[in-house]
Amino acid sequence: NMRILISGGAGFIGSHLVDKLMENEKNEVIVADNYFTGSKDNLKKWIGHPRFELIRHDVTEPLLIEVDQIYHLACPASPIFYKYNPVKTIKTNVIGTLNMLGLAKRVGARILLTSTSEVYGDPLIHPQPESYWGNVNPIGVRSCYDEGKRVAETLMFDYHRQHGIGQFYFPRFIEILSRLLFLTLFSVEIRIARIFNTYGPRMNIDDGRVVSNFIAQALRGEALTVQKPGTQTRSFCYVSDMVEGLMRLMEGDETGPINIGNPGEFTMVELAETVKELINPSIKIKMVENTPDDPRQRKPDITKAKEVLGWEPKVKLREGLPLMEEDFRQRLGVPK
Amino acid sequence: NMRILISGGAGFIGSHLVDKLMENEKNEVIVADNYFTGSKDNLKKWIGHPRFELIRHDVTEPLLIEVDQIYHLACPASPIFYKYNPVKTIKTNVIGTLNMLGLAKRVGARILLTSTSEVYGDPLIHPQPESYWGNVNPIGVRSCYDEGKRVAETLMFDYHRQHGIGQFYFPRFIEILSRLLFLTLFSVEIRIARIFNTYGPRMNIDDGRVVSNFIAQALRGEALTVQKPGTQTRSFCYVSDMVEGLMRLMEGDETGPINIGNPGEFTMVELAETVKELINPSIKIKMVENTPDDPRQRKPDITKAKEVLGWEPKVKLREGLPLMEEDFRQRLGVPK
Ligand SMILES: NC(=O)c1ccc[n+]([C@@H]2O[C@H](COP(=O)([O-])OP(=O)(O)OC[C@H]3O[C@@H](n4cnc5c(N)ncnc54)[C@H](O)[C@@H]3O)[C@@H](O)[C@H]2O)c1
Ligand SMILES: NC(=O)c1ccc[n+]([C@@H]2O[C@H](COP(=O)([O-])OP(=O)(O)OC[C@H]3O[C@@H](n4cnc5c(N)ncnc54)[C@H](O)[C@@H]3O)[C@@H](O)[C@H]2O)c1
Ligand SMILES: O=c1ccn([C@@H]2O[C@H](COP(=O)(O)OP(=O)(O)O)[C@@H](O)[C@H]2O)c(=O)[nH]1
Ligand SMILES: O=c1ccn([C@@H]2O[C@H](COP(=O)(O)OP(=O)(O)O)[C@@H](O)[C@H]2O)c(=O)[nH]1
Ligand SMILES: O=c1ccn([C@@H]2O[C@H](COP(=O)(O)OP(=O)(O)O)[C@@H](O)[C@H]2O)c(=O)[nH]1
Ligand SMILES: O=c1ccn([C@@H]2O[C@H](COP(=O)(O)OP(=O)(O)O)[C@@H](O)[C@H]2O)c(=O)[nH]1
Numbered sequence: 001n002m003r004i005l006i007s008g009g010a011g012f013i014g015s016h017l018v019d020k021l022m023e024n025e026k027n028e029v030i031v032a033d034n035y036f037t038g039s040k041d042n043l044k045k046w047i048g049h050p051r052f053e054l055i056r057h058d059v060t061e062p063l064l065i066e067v068d069q070i071y072h073l074a075c076p077a078s079p080i081f082y083k084y085n086p087v088k089t090i091k092t093n094v095i096g097t098l099n100m101l102g103l104a105k106r107v108g109a110r111i112l113l114t115s116t117s118e119v120y121g122d123p124l125i126h127p128q129p130e131s132y133w134g135n136v137n138p139i140g141v142r143s144c145y146d147e148g149k150r151v152a153e154t155l156m157f158d159y160h161r162q163h164g165i166g167q168f169y170f171p172r173f174i175e176i177l178s179r180l181l182f183l184t185l186f187s188v189e190i191r192i193a194r195i196f197n198t199y200g201p202r203m204n205i206d207d208g209r210v211v212s213n214f215i216a217q218a219l220r221g222e223a224l225t226v227q228k229p230g231t232q233t234r235s236f237c238y239v240s241d242m243v244e245g246l247m248r249l250m251e252g253d254e255t256g257p258i259n260i261g262n263p264g265e266f267t268m269v270e271l272a273e274t275v276k277e278l279i280n281p282s283i284k285i286k287m288v289e290n291t292p293d294d295p296r297q298r299k300p301d302i303t304k305a306k307e308v309l310g311w312e313p314k315v316k317l318r319e320g321l322p323l324m325e326e327d328f329r330q331r332l333g334v335p336k
Numbered sequence: 337n338m339r340i341l342i343s344g345g346a347g348f349i350g351s352h353l354v355d356k357l358m359e360n361e362k363n364e365v366i367v368a369d370n371y372f373t374g375s376k377d378n379l380k381k382w383i384g385h386p387r388f389e390l391i392r393h394d395v396t397e398p399l400l401i402e403v404d405q406i407y408h409l410a411c412p413a414s415p416i417f418y419k420y421n422p423v424k425t426i427k428t429n430v431i432g433t434l435n436m437l438g439l440a441k442r443v444g445a446r447i448l449l450t451s452t453s454e455v456y457g458d459p460l461i462h463p464q465p466e467s468y469w470g471n472v473n474p475i476g477v478r479s480c481y482d483e484g485k486r487v488a489e490t491l492m493f494d495y496h497r498q499h500g501i502g503q504f505y506f507p508r509f510i511e512i513l514s515r516l517l518f519l520t521l522f523s524v525e526i527r528i529a530r531i532f533n534t535y536g537p538r539m540n541i542d543d544g545r546v547v548s549n550f551i552a553q554a555l556r557g558e559a560l561t562v563q564k565p566g567t568q569t570r571s572f573c574y575v576s577d578m579v580e581g582l583m584r585l586m587e588g589d590e591t592g593p594i595n596i597g598n599p600g601e602f603t604m605v606e607l608a609e610t611v612k613e614l615i616n617p618s619i620k621i622k623m624v625e626n627t628p629d630d631p632r633q634r635k636p637d638i639t640k641a642k643e644v645l646g647w648e649p650k651v652k653l654r655e656g657l658p659l660m661e662e663d664f665r666q667r668l669g670v671p672k
Contacts, residue, residue, distance in 0.1 A: 086494040090434075095430075098426075134472075136469060138490055139489050144494055150483050151483045151487050154484075
């Protein structure tokens with residue numbers, strides 16, 4: 001039996017992960033969430049279930065519980081929300097990750113961090129392999145998220161290295177032996193996923209992300225707002241593929257970082273046209289102003305995920321959009 | 337009269353800054369330091385002085401005092417020390433800077449952060465202007481320092497922006513008016529210096545930095561250890577020039593970030609040969625292994641410092657090395 005903590009489990013990706021993990025009767029699932037961007041609604045089918053528990057908890061505070069695995073997702077993912085209180089975003093990423101690592105170390109749990117493609121910033125290499133160090137503005141309005149996640153990754157590796165044998169010095173022979181021993185006994189087992197843009201049911205309707213914006217606009221009969229220049233690209237992964245990738249990473253032997261995302265690349269104009277065609281052909285597309293430091297292109301190199309996790313996404317954009325449309329129709333009360 | 341806090345004031349650069357600030361009889365100087373790499377010895381001439389105070393304090397804890405200006409230097413600068421406990425290095429940079437900013441906000445003090453040329457990582461643009469976003473490994477053994485300082489910069493700007501009026505929404509006209517008012521009343525006044533390699537008296541003798549290593553080796557009659565390939569470059573600024581630059585930045589109107597450093601660029605082999613020639617012509621030079629992620633080149637573009645601070649370094653390497661030699665002779669007990 002396995003006790004699994006999911007921080008941020010009331011959010012978009014987290015709640016789908018809960019659904020999947022609850023399918024296995026050997027799993028006990030605990031969610032810790034402060035409901036900043038998530039909601040109990042996303043978990044309503046599990047509330048009261050004997051293998052499920054929901055804790056109102058902010059990860060910037062210490063958490064004392066006993067678990068075997070930690071999926072650490074807690075962090076607002078949408079620019080609107082992470083820019084709302086940038087200092088809080090940094091605290092969530094840094095102090096929050098520190099607390100989760102302290103917990104992992106204390107109880108000997110394996111911990112997976114959901115990092116982000118934003119660690120590559122406005123990338124100068126395309127597509128982005130994990131070895132790319134990124135091109136990130138340290139002092140811009142998006143920095144609280146981008147730099148916050150980068151430091152969260154640093155902390156993960158520092159716990160992994162430091163709570164092995166890093167600081168001790170022994171004769172060469174003993175060093176190698178004891179390094180092996182210490183690493184096995186004390187090192188924090190880490191997994192880092194670099195998640196690329198993900199979409200699907202339960203996304204916040206008004207969080208300003210492009211897929212949710214376009215679908216909501218199409219259903220409300222409003223023009224689709226393409227931010228200039230409209231030639232910027234993203235790669236969109238359907239949430240069930242994402243959850244599958246995260247679980248494989250957790251169960252596998254590779255620490256990462258590993259890119260998890262769908263390599264299908266679209267310009268924002270193409271995305272708007274696809275949404276228009278699939279959901280509401282009578283809708284208009286209008287160009288609007290963009291926000292600062294918007295990355296011009298982004299597409300995962302998933303060679304590593306394929307090789308070490310045997311994972312690749314299955315759901316194409318044209319298949320995923322209609323699944324999301326259904327969910328949005330229900331929540332917006334717009335029947336077909 | 338001006339009450340000035342210097343966090344990390346018992347360290348190398350901090351103690352020289354104290355000396356300079358104490359020259360002005362209108363200044364009251366308070367040093368907060370945990371003595372991790374600094375020492376009371378560096379401040380012995382001021383201990384007991386009525387305008388001086390020394391507090392044993394770790395910046396990762398809150399500090400409640402009343403001051404008008406904060407020079408926030410607390411952070412180990414040498415790789416040996418900042419790698420010793422990487423998690424602590426991140427805490428010092430992130431939680432330490434957060435606390436200093438909280439203090440600055442509460443008392444309305446102006447705060448200067450000593451950031452570093454390491455935010456440029458292993459730079460792909462040479463020399464480095466302030467607008468360059470850098471090339472930093474997020475998960476390497478130096479990342480605790482490099483990424484820690486980058487987030488410290490992010491926090492500075494977020495306090496500067498956020499504690500203006502960022503989150504409120506008003507009609508356009510009122511917004512502009514009140515933005516001006518709020519920025520004047522509540523915004524934290526920040527200054528960021530990106531310091532390039534600095535040398536001079538009071539450097540830790542065994543902290544593994546290249547100038548202190550070479551001088552100590554030359555005086556002890558040991559071979560100078562040039563780390564491979566030896567063609568990597570650095571630019572070395574004498575500490576009195578550095579202190580002058582920091583004070584001008586604090587007093588001026590520009591937030592920064594501003595590079596402060598000496599644009600004279602030397603390979604490590606050239607540096608070794610200069611030390612040999614000036615200090616001990618009979619000494620050998622030997623090539624040794626390097627450490628991971630060592631930047632291949634580094635040289636500040638100081639156009640901005642010249643323009644907005646009217647500052648440029650005065651002391652050449654060949655003038656500064658003998659001044660440092662004298663100090664090291666005394667501390668090592670090697671008379672001329
Ligand atoms: N959705 C994407 O496209 C995407 C892309 C890259 C990375 N990610 C990462 O995946 C993770 C989940 O993203 P998501 O899309 O589900 O976002 P989300 O905003 O829907 O979920 C985040 C959850 O974390 C919770 N949370 C935020 N701050 C918290 C705190 N201080 N303490 C406790 N709980 C807190 C929120 O209430 C929410 O339930 C995040 O770490 C995000 O950075 C997402
Ligand atoms: N010396 C350089 O070449 C150089 C280059 C770039 C940036 N800097 C920056 O300049 C500043 C001063 O550097 P320095 O060369 O004088 O280094 P230093 O190590 O001599 O001084 C740092 C001081 O901070 C103190 N300190 C460290 N952690 C602390 C904590 N948690 N709480 C309180 N005090 C703490 C140390 O005891 C020491 O007195 C640092 O912020 C460093 O990152 C220095
Ligand atoms: O079960 C635990 C153990 C630790 N922590 C927090 O994790 C952080 C890091 O803990 P660690 O023991 O690694 O180092 P510390 O910071 O306590 O020296 C600390 O802030 C702890 O409060 C936690 O939340 N739950
Ligand atoms: O209504 C919108 C919202 C976003 N975007 C663009 O869509 C891309 C993805 O933005 P999102 O906020 O969804 O994700 P992120 O920038 O974090 O990848 C960016 O280039 C935005 O400029 C857009 O064209 N219209
Ligand atoms: O005089 C002060 C005021 C605040 N802080 C610390 O600075 C940090 C940030 O304070 P702020 O008021 O900005 O935000 P908070 O984190 O308290 O919401 C907190 O950890 C405080 O403990 C401090 O050390 N001295
Ligand atoms: O005994 C030494 C110590 C350092 N270095 C080199 O000197 C440069 C500056 O190293 P330092 O640690 O002084 O500063 P930083 O790397 O932080 O600029 C690096 O390229 C090191 O490889 C060297 O050749 N011999």
